[in-house]
Amino acid sequence: MSLARAALLTVLLALVACGPVRPTDPDDDDASDEENPEDLDGDGYCPDTECEDDDLTPGDCDDNDSTSHADAEELCDGVDNDCDERIDEDFDADQDGYVDQFGEGCLSNFSSEELDCNDQIAAINPGAD
Ligand SMILES: [Ca+2]
Numbered sequence: 001m002s003l004a005r006a007a008l009l010t011v012l013l014a015l016v017a018c019g020p021v022r023p024t025d026p027d028d029d030d031a032s033d034e035e036n037p038e039d040l041d042g043d044g045y046c047p048d049t050e051c052e053d054d055d056l057t058p059g060d061c062d063d064n065d066s067t068s069h070a071d072a073e074e075l076c077d078g079v080d081n082d083c084d085e086r087i088d089e090d091f092d093a094d095q096d097g098y099v100d101q102f103g104e105g106c107l108s109n110f111s112s113e114e115l116d117c118n119d120q121i122a123a124i125n126p127g128a129d
């Protein structure tokens with residue numbers, strides 16, 4: 001009887017010792033070991049005007065895209081990369097909504113029919129009559 005109890009106790013202790021695996025860093029002082037809910041894309045920027053995590057910088061307009069944040073470079077890709085609420089502003093000099101056909105990288109993200117053949121005159125663009 002006592003031997004069986006001892007065996008049972010041993011099994012129980014083993015179960016406790018081998019319980020569910022806990023995160024290795026439960027106090028969350030190192031963002032690298034688990035996903036940070038304030039920074040889903042891991043670019044170091046949070047979507048809010050203030051970040052609870054001191055390691056993060058505010059100003060992420062797309063927390064699912066690590067190429068979009070407040071200090072990103074604007075790319076010619078139809079996305080607001082630098083989070084100033086303007087899309088591809090560096091590639092649309094005449095502000096008609098069509099990026100310059102000679103803009104760096106534009107041709108790889110847009111078809112030639114979508115590109116502005118004259119980015120100095122807003123009346124001239126692929127959508128004009
Ligand atoms: Ca982002």
Ligand SMILES: [Ca+2]
Nearest residue numbers: 080082084086
């Ligand atoms: Ca922008």
Ligand SMILES: [Ca+2]
Nearest residue numbers: 075077079088
């Ligand atoms: Ca862009």
Ligand SMILES: [Ca+2]
Nearest residue numbers: 092096098116
């Ligand atoms: Ca344009």
